[in-house]
Amino acid sequence: QITLTQQAESLWVSPGEKVSITCRASQSLLYTDGKHYLFWYQQRPGQTTKALIYHASIRTDGVPTRFIGSGSGTEFTLSIEDVQPEDIALYYCLQTLRKPWTFGGGTKLELK
């Protein structure tokens, strides 16, 4: 199965700063259709899990533009520019190139 590694378990950030969360795959997530099958999700306490980014770089409807997905092949990044207090959450990457779908271990964004 494809393993996704989110190196940082926790990241500390101050409001207004930029932060980057990385996700590394054990094999390329590029399919023959030219799309990367890598997705990002946000889990905030007391709220349902939210889909943020699909196919590595496309924001889901309604997601603020400060959330930016990038990367290719096996290396992907979720960047949050001008971090807001409501961005404090757990962030997960997911691959759906191959079954079983697998998640990264999660990165917890915390306030300094």
Added chain:
Amino acid sequence: EVQLVETGGGLVQPGNSLKLSCATSGFTFSTAWMNWIRQTPGKRLEWLAQIEDKSNNYFISYLESVKGRFTISRDDSKSSVYLQMNNLKEEDTAIYYCTSFITTPLDYWGQGVMVTVSS
């Protein structure tokens, strides 16, 4: 507004069974692929099962470690998806989420239901 509401969780002894239900609204359920995901106490997320729609003959796939013990099913007339879990083990203790694949994988999630397997 899309809503997914899981029910059926609880405390169960090892070896016993439990059936989770997920009632949905706010989207065309019959064409959505539905999934079950679980989150361990350590916050690790694990994809468990998927059931596709009628046009794909309700094709089902499972995580290998739950195949034979867990069964996913759906009732399009009730806009609901289910997870029958048999021979439960302590390592099945987790929050179980119902999720949709309407346009993109896992685009909507329920609030989750806790399953505790303990003697």
